[in-house]
Amino acid sequence: MKRKRLNLAILLCAVAGVPAGSSAQIPKSAVAKSKPGNLDGEVLNSKGAPVAGAQVLWQAADGETPHVLHSDAHGKFHLATLKPGFYDLRASASGAWSAWEHNILVRPGSDASVTLRLTFKEPPSAAGVELKGLMHEWDAPVPGSVPHDSAVDAKGNIWFTLQETGHLARFNPDTHEWKLFKVPTEDSGPHGLVFDALGDLWFTENYAGKIGRLDPKTGAIREFPTPSAKDPHTPVIGPDGAVWFTAQNSNVIGRLDIETGRIAEYGVPTQDAHPYGMIAVEDGGLWFCELSGGKLGRVDPASGAITEYAPAEKGVEPRRLVAVGGAIYFTDSGGGRLGRMTLTDKKFKMWPSPSGSDSEPYGIEADTAGKIWYEESAPEANKLVRFDPVVEVFRTFPMPAANSSVRNMARDAKGRLWMPLSLANKIALVE
Numbered sequence: 001m002k003r004k005r006l007n008l009a010i011l012l013c014a015v016a017g018v019p020a021g022s023s024a025q026i027p028k029s030a031v032a033k034s035k036p037g038n039l040d041g042e043v044l045n046s047k048g049a050p051v052a053g054a055q056v057l058w059q060a061a062d063g064e065t066p067h068v069l070h071s072d073a074h075g076k077f078h079l080a081t082l083k084p085g086f087y088d089l090r091a092s093a094s095g096a097w098s099a100w101e102h103n104i105l106v107r108p109g110s111d112a113s114v115t116l117r118l119t120f121k122e123p124p125s126a127a128g129v130e131l132k133g134l135m136h137e138w139d140a141p142v143p144g145s146v147p148h149d150s151a152v153d154a155k156g157n158i159w160f161t162l163q164e165t166g167h168l169a170r171f172n173p174d175t176h177e178w179k180l181f182k183v184p185t186e187d188s189g190p191h192g193l194v195f196d197a198l199g200d201l202w203f204t205e206n207y208a209g210k211i212g213r214l215d216p217k218t219g220a221i222r223e224f225p226t227p228s229a230k231d232p233h234t235p236v237i238g239p240d241g242a243v244w245f246t247a248q249n250s251n252v253i254g255r256l257d258i259e260t261g262r263i264a265e266y267g268v269p270t271q272d273a274h275p276y277g278m279i280a281v282e283d284g285g286l287w288f289c290e291l292s293g294g295k296l297g298r299v300d301p302a303s304g305a306i307t308e309y310a311p312a313e314k315g316v317e318p319r320r321l322v323a324v325g326g327a328i329y330f331t332d333s334g335g336g337r338l339g340r341m342t343l344t345d346k347k348f349k350m351w352p353s354p355s356g357s358d359s360e361p362y363g364i365e366a367d368t369a370g371k372i373w374y375e376e377s378a379p380e381a382n383k384l385v386r387f388d389p390v391v392e393v394f395r396t397f398p399m400p401a402a403n404s405s406v407r408n409m410a411r412d413a414k415g416r417l418w419m420p421l422s423l424a425n426k427i428a429l430v431e
Contacts, residue, residue, distance in 0.1 A: 091116035094282060099120075131371070141178040142180070148163040150409065157170050171427065233247055286301060320364045351392065354394045405421065
């Protein structure tokens with residue numbers, strides 16, 4: 001958004017694809033200076049049918065140098081010219097995972113094979129936790145920092161972008177300790193953030209026209225300038241393993257290949273649409289809000305093609321969105337409404353937000369019980385809202401600080417929600 005008004009699902013196993021023929025690091029048990037071998041595999045669902053486009057994580061058995069590739073249209077994959085040794089593999093698709101297949105032996109000059117069966121679900125958070133709206137708050141670690149977006153790492157730490165001071169901040173929810181990481185570019189405006197499957201943190205530099213990557217283990221940050229997107233906004237990991245992002249004033253959707261660092265950009269069909277919040281959805285697409293275009297957009301990650309869907313209501317300004325139960329729910333900041341579009345028929349339904357048309361709904365998330373949570377960010381409203389999609393009933397909770405302005409929410413493994421209170425310069429936990 002304009003600077004005068006500053007602005008997980010996680011797809012855990014989504015990282016960029018690696019072409020067949022890539023070589024793994026030699027395991028300690030490998031036979032040195034031997035002829036390479038090959039590894040053929042297939043991915044099957046719980047019923048034994050082949051799964052196309054499944055993501056296959058593979059690595060040498062010593063755990064170093066992980067790679068990802070994708071199964072073909074018949075559920076098959078092939079690793080050629082591998083150095084002899086032991087390998088570990090695991091597959092995932094549409095929220096289903098296989099068990100790890102450990103110590104698959106590739107012999108010199110021979111072909112090995114493996115079958116990965118998607119037999120279980122690995123939920124991103126505790127199932128069925130219905131939040132009660134109890135909130136706790138903490139001060140941001142730097143005065144005037146404007147915490148903007150949030151994300152949760154695999155260890156349960158909560159990360160925030162501090163937009164006005166140019167930091168990434170890690171918060172330990174057990175000890176309440178902070179650790180700061182300074183973005184190299186001055187006045188970078190770190191905005192959105194997302195973790196990839198290997199644990200690296202990707203973030204947008206909204207003021208600098210860059211995408212950043214932080215290695216949380218070393219603190220090293222690398223920056224990737226965009227071709228034309230001067231204001232990268234919301235990043236997500238797509239089903240292809242790439243970092244996809246919106247750029248609101250530039251009116252483009254970007255894609256960064258995390259293996260090569262190359263960035264492609266795709267123009268939004270509607271002029272001055274201001275693409276804003278973005279999520280990866282179970283239908284395989286990347287869905288985003290058009291804040292000024294009054295539409296929802298879907299990106300096909302295979303081609304970059306964009307399709308737009310508009311509600312019948314006028315004055316709709318979609319801002320942030322979440323996918324729940326075969327539908328996309330979004331905040332309408334311009335009309336003071338909560339919106340829903342069902343994925344099967346693309347039909348819209350709108351509900352007035354409890355505080356009215358000037359309430360400016362903003363950040364949105366869902367709990368594991370299927371309830372929708374969002375914040376009315378207008379200073380006069382300043383309420384957390386819970387919506388039950390089954391009975392279509394709203395309940396409101398007063399925010400713990402004046403003028404909180406929650407732009408984003410993240411759900412942790414315990415099913416709790418974490419919120420940056422941007423204009424109050426605080427963070428809050430919802431239980």
